Amino acid sequence: MGHFLSEPQLTDVRTALSEPFNDFPTDYDYIARQVKGVGPGILYEIFYSEVAPVCFSNLAAVLPTVWTGFDPDWLRARIEERLAARERNWLCRQFDRGLVVWLKYNYGYMWKEITRRL
Template sequence: MGRTYTDKDLCAALSDIFVDNWVNFEYIASVAKHFPVEYVHLMLCRYVAPSCYCNLLSPVPSVWTAFDADKLWEHIDILRNKEQSVFGKFKRDICTLYFKNRLKQEWQELMRFL
């Protein structure tokens, strides 16, 4: 029987897109293939990107190889709690739209392996 993957596993794999190093899309796809494609895209744009994107904006990124899965999951939990308010939902939706557009190239590359 195979391993059961959780949302935390999916988010940790997707966070590899934001490291300051070569991105292993095959590895990300090996985890993401256990979830519906629409769900993977939603998790990437709604939770993982807002949590990790600042690493790409930094002239000297703090994360080169991998994000800490536990810390990432804690940050995603904070985002989920914030989206309970009307303003939080609005902000979430705006950020999601932005990241869907901004990450088109990365998403297309990932889709090659799914």
């Protein structure tokens, strides 16, 4: 993607942005503190293009498997796998493009809560 964050910083930002997808009350002030200094455009791209496609199914599950936080290493690995698949497969790219539109519609309230605190 077009963001220029170091690997540890990117992992921290992705982990913070995954918080609303836990089956636990979300502390949006905490998220804002974790992503401080990263531009809203970059955060928007990471939230919808990288984090939400990997994490949203936790909220959609009848019995969510992640309650208190996604493991940063697991999250990084899943996101990198998805980005690589998107890169090499036209069908994955098209599917994810549609998925991102759906995610923006369904989880826009999360993004609003995050940006209100930036």
